[in-house]
Amino acid sequence: MTEFVIMVRKAMKSANLDSFDRKLLECVRRNNLEPARSLAEKVGLSESSVLRRLRRMRLEGIIIGDIALVDPALTGGAITMHVLVQLYNDGHIRTDAFARNMARREEVVAAWNVAGDEDFVLIVQVPSMEAYDAFTREELSEQSHVRDFKTLISIRPVVDTLISRRPLRA
Amino acid sequence: MTEFVIMVRKAMKSANLDSFDRKLLECVRRNNLEPARSLAEKVGLSESSVLRRLRRMRLEGIIIGDIALVDPALTGGAITMHVLVQLYNDGHIRTDAFARNMARREEVVAAWNVAGDEDFVLIVQVPSMEAYDAFTREELSEQSHVRDFKTLISIRPVVDTLISRRPLRA
């Protein structure tokens, strides 16, 4: 118990990752079901050390989560859109409000506040064009603080850290 | 062995997911390290069935991968860029070649081939502006088939499905 507290304390301070940690992250980032034994010989460490390091990094929040990636086509988000949004810009109030709105929408898979001509980049996943149309009307067209937006329809994902680096299975 | 072939054959045909499958996906999508015993009582099935179904869905490609989510700020990718790329467009050859190049680069976290004025949307994570500069030189500026590209510097991520859906740990 005390040990745990110390571990977390140490965690908060900073994240010093040595080359072993980085190698491990590179591996589990692609496949987190790979046995420690296999990881051990890849990075040149013992099984115990591998497991200790992974557990530590999970406690420290360096590893944020462990998830299964589900084929997007089967989860209701068949169409992927990229949306570049420009707001009527003055102060952070509208920016924050817009960000909050986006966070509320199920369709918005990811969003960034960006610098430059555009203010936001959205990644939106919808089951149909009708759904996308509804989304843009409610959140963009009918919003007075949205100056303009541009939609890029995704033809296909060509890289996805998450997908292309997936483990090869037998 | 024969059983395996039958499994895959069946897999290719289509993906009929019953309510048990969907419940399981909803769980492992948030946390794929949860023991089958725990999943079993959640969805109302035996441990064996849970494991069988998960294995089947992994073979069928319904579950695309199993990965650890790593805090982007700690993986050397402190800066996130969005890059809109236009190629000199003719045929699919250059598009495919470009896609392959992007897939090779560690910095490219995600990339899509899109329709419209732009050809590609990239999400690039780099530790520094120097690293980004090097990336753009090698892959964009010095590439004759790249007509133009536009960089959007991410100020902050405001939505991230993957992160917000992370499992809660004790």
Added chain:
DNA sequence: TATGAAATGCCATAACC
């Protein structure tokens, strides 16, 4: 063909050096 139960074997865990 899919399920649940039991035996086997692998893997993570924890307490050592």
Added chain:
DNA sequence: GGTTATGGCATTTCATA
């Protein structure tokens, strides 16, 4: 960080419907 003993979990096999 490495080694060993323990416990847990997945895998396999089998019986059943």
